[in-house]
Amino acid sequence: MITFLSIIAAILAVSGLIVLHEAGHMWAARLLGMRVERFSIGFGPVLWSATRGGTEYAVSALPLGGYVKIAGMAASEAISPGDTGAYCNMPAWRRVLVLAAGPGANYLVALLLAIGLLATVGLPAPDGSSRVGDLTPGMPGAVAGLQAGDLIVTVAGKPVNDWTTLVAELQRHPGEEIQLDVERGAPAQRQVLRLTPKNDGGVGRVGFRPFTVTQQLGPIEAVLEGFTATNARAWANLVGLAQVVKREQKAELAGPIGIGQELVRGARLGLDRFLTIVWNVSIALALLNLLPLPALDGGRLVFIAIEVVIRRRVSERIEGVVHALGFAALLVMLVGVTIFGDIARMLGK
Numbered sequence: 001m002i003t004f005l006s007i008i009a010a011i012l013a014v015s016g017l018i019v020l021h022e023a024g025h026m027w028a029a030r031l032l033g034m035r036v037e038r039f040s041i042g043f044g045p046v047l048w049s050a051t052r053g054g055t056e057y058a059v060s061a062l063p064l065g066g067y068v069k070i071a072g073m074a075a076s077e078a079i080s081p082g083d084t085g086a087y088c089n090m091p092a093w094r095r096v097l098v099l100a101a102g103p104g105a106n107y108l109v110a111l112l113l114a115i116g117l118l119a120t121v122g123l124p125a126p127d128g129s130s131r132v133g134d135l136t137p138g139m140p141g142a143v144a145g146l147q148a149g150d151l152i153v154t155v156a157g158k159p160v161n162d163w164t165t166l167v168a169e170l171q172r173h174p175g176e177e178i179q180l181d182v183e184r185g186a187p188a189q190r191q192v193l194r195l196t197p198k199n200d201g202g203v204g205r206v207g208f209r210p211f212t213v214t215q216q217l218g219p220i221e222a223v224l225e226g227f228t229a230t231n232a233r234a235w236a237n238l239v240g241l242a243q244v245v246k247r248e249q250k251a252e253l254a255g256p257i258g259i260g261q262e263l264v265r266g267a268r269l270g271l272d273r274f275l276t277i278v279w280n281v282s283i284a285l286a287l288l289n290l291l292p293l294p295a296l297d298g299g300r301l302v303f304i305a306i307e308v309v310i311r312r313r314v315s316e317r318i319e320g321v322v323h324a325l326g327f328a329a330l331l332v333m334l335v336g337v338t339i340f341g342d343i344a345r346m347l348g349k
Contacts, residue, residue: 010263011063013278015042017106017285018065024105026068028098030055035071035085042066070098075320088316092304099297099304106286107230113279115226121272122214123229123279130166131211139207144195146208147184154181163210170206174199214272234283241287294326 019041026039035054040046042060049058060066072079072086079086087095117123126133132150135142152160155169156178174197182191197204217225259281266274290298300323303314 007260007264009267009274010260013263013274014259014281015063015065017109017278017282020105020109021102021285021289022066022068024101024103024108025070025098026055027105028101029068029070029087032090032094032097033085034087034090034094034098036068037071038067038069040066040068075316075323092308096301096304099300100290102297103286103289106282106289107234110233110279110282110286111226111230113275113282114230115222117272117275117279118215118217118222118225118229119219120216122216123225124212124214124272124276125229126163126210127213128163129211130160130162133209133211135209136207139205140195140198141206141208144180144193146180146182146193146195146206148208149184149211150191151183151188152180153183153190154179170197171204173197174202174204176204230279230283233280234287237284237287293330295323295330296326299323299326 022039026036029036030053037054038056038058040058040060042063043065044061046058046060049056051057070087071077072083072088077088079088081089083089087098114123130152132141132146132148132152134148135146152166154160155166156173158169160166160169177194177196180193180195182193183189184191195206197206215225263274263277263281266277289296290301292298292302303319303322307313
């Protein structure tokens with residue numbers, strides 16, 4: 001029963017974040033005078049609908065996110081140049097605001113989650129030390145006997161005193177048995193463990209997360225720290241992405257299954273851990289959609305930027321083809337990440 005409820009919670013969390021993203025687009029479009037034709041929670045056959053203010057609000061059969069249909073946003077639509085409520089006939093700055101409102105909604109959700117957690121049960125955050133956090137069952141760290149809370153002092157004879165140094169040293173020894181000097185308990189007692197990092201494409205993987213500390217604050221301090229923590233997490237994600245692009249770090253992509261597993265794990269550990277993961281996912285969704293890739297909000301923003309520079313609209317047919325090809329490429333990538341990432345990890349490959 002706990003596992004079933006955890007899975008339901010994970011599905012609802014991801015779907016809710018997507019719905020709120022689409023709601024951001026809808027609210028901005030309506031505020032800026034655009035005609036919103038439909039806002040649907042879910043996909044597929046419509047189970048219920050009602051029309052309010054010229055917009056059809058629907059609940060559809062597949063509760064996996066949702067979508068908004070803004071008149072004139074799809075290149076295939078036949079829109080009159082005199083249609084003042086169509087997206088395509090709006091000034092560039094209005095279209096930019098509508099596109100940015102989706103990621104903005106995800107950022108706002110993340111910010112409110114951070115503030116709420118800090119003011120109530122607390123927001124877990126990595127402490128930056130070389131201490132061991134949650135371990136992944138079956139991975140080398142758990143197999144070697146590491147325990148959450150252990151402080152790793154040396155890796156293969158080299159002293160480590162922070163998380164970055166610890167990870168770098170462990171990654172240097174893929175498939176090689178090494179010695180860890182560990183301090184455990186209070187008072188601290190020295191332990192010596194033998195560990196063989198998993199060889200993951202020439203990078204050592206051990207299977208544990210950073211040790212976290214939970215921070216609780218008063219209402220005013222929670223608001224300030226909520227901004228700081230959310231912005232710091234977003235910046236850390238951007239830095240990580242830049243390191244992957246520069247090949248300074250190996251990409252560790254998670255598809256729908258991987259994200260779902262992480263949310264289910266968080267739900268089992270408690271509400272604070274679950275909401276912390278939702279906070280992270282919401283930040284990631286905001287950043288992902290701002291990437292300058294076709295079919296994403298960031299890709300559409302690129303076309304508007306080109307329009308501003310050359311002082312004329314890019315051919316809607318060309319833009320439509322680019323977004324269609326981009327969407328197909330994203331689907332292929334998603335399938336690849338799911339098969340060779342999520343499923344491969346499940347099978348221990």
